[in-house]
Amino acid sequence: MSRIIVTASTRMELSELLVATSASALPGAGHVPLHRAEIGGTEILLALTGIGKVNAASAATLLCERYTPDLMINTGCGGAFTGAGLAVGDLAIADSECLADEGVQTPSGWRGLDLIGIPVYEGRGERLFNRIPLDREVARRALDCATVSGFSAIMGPFLTVSTCSGTAVQGEELLRRFPGICENMEGGAVAQVALMYGIPSLEVRGISNMVEDRDLSRWNLKRAVGEVQRFLALYLEQAAAPHPGPCCK
Template sequence: MNVLLVSATHLEIMPLLQRCDWPSGWGPVYSTMIGKHTVDVLLSGPGVVAASYQLGTLLGMRRYDLAVQAGIAGSFRQELAPGKVVHIKQDILADFGSSSPDGFLPAASIGLLESSAYDTSEGHLLETAGISWPESVTAANGITVQQVSGTEADIASMRQHFDPDTESMEGAAFYFACRMHRLPAAQLRSISNLVEPRNKENWNIPLAVAQLDVALQLLFEELL
């Protein structure tokens, strides 16, 4: 199987890269073998612009059987605490829309969506890989933002419009690109922090990275 593994940064998947003898400074695509699978690792850079460009370029040149995005995320749910790993069953571009005197207006509400490009009329993009996830990896609804939710007002707006479980900065762009190329896709996220007024002292990125690596190893064992 030819697998594309996408991460915004090398830090999020560093344990895997170290096992694969990743040469520091190589990028943005590194090819390796994991078990019997050929795996291209794409370090896309943070945000939807970088992810869209890198994925658009790569998927225009190469063909894969499966794409997996792996990274950290913020959690809107107390029960999804730092170190918890989820797979994102649906994602959406949550800050795509317009401001107004009445607050934020999502893109779908003002006619900005090309309906055939999305899986739902609201603009959701769905997991399509059909992976049998272990019980330790639960399903979650994600949102993708370009400005991390770090104020009470932003958090309340996201809850009101999308009722999300997690947020990231690339997930919906990844699902969109894979949908356009008819590529089965899944997104694996490890929680680094609760979504709250910004306080990096409460973040636990090392734990999130370690638990993400455990989940990635389980995933590749499932694919063997």
């Protein structure tokens, strides 16, 4: 039986998927609250990681060690950078991740991890510093699936941070360091762990806000997490079907 694991940092980001898949609680996953469903002969595990890179990496490592998934999906909400072509309620799909605030503050400004020459990952002939690759073919198929199904979606690089950007100036600073369409707090950690275990990973987020001077009146968390879970329920159903549609093969 093939297995797909879906991770999110908060219950709100998984609540609708739990209902859509009729998932039931699965004991024995240590500190990670876990639910199980089965769709078309594929086992779906839905895991609540907690917020931030440490929680996400810890949970992803436990899940990879204990359950060896065929695909790891990270989801939740995210902030879109101005100019990315995204609006609140749209879907963002990662073709790569970036640990965007891991680096060195020098007298001449911020520099990435390559400055000190110590990679966060070294293996399979690769030395990776800030940028973590995701499976582009998996991402492209997810984008096709979203587009065909009527969702507004864009694919591009994501940036993972420990401190969310609450000002337009900070967002501009991040984009000067690395290109990106979406900011989040866990995706880079999950992508890095999946890479270490040789597991394909997909990251899809609903846009809850723009990266701008913080104004909660312009946010819509409910819409963001609702749209992305509605998409993932469809994606999982198609991906797990005995004869998946062309966008999910």
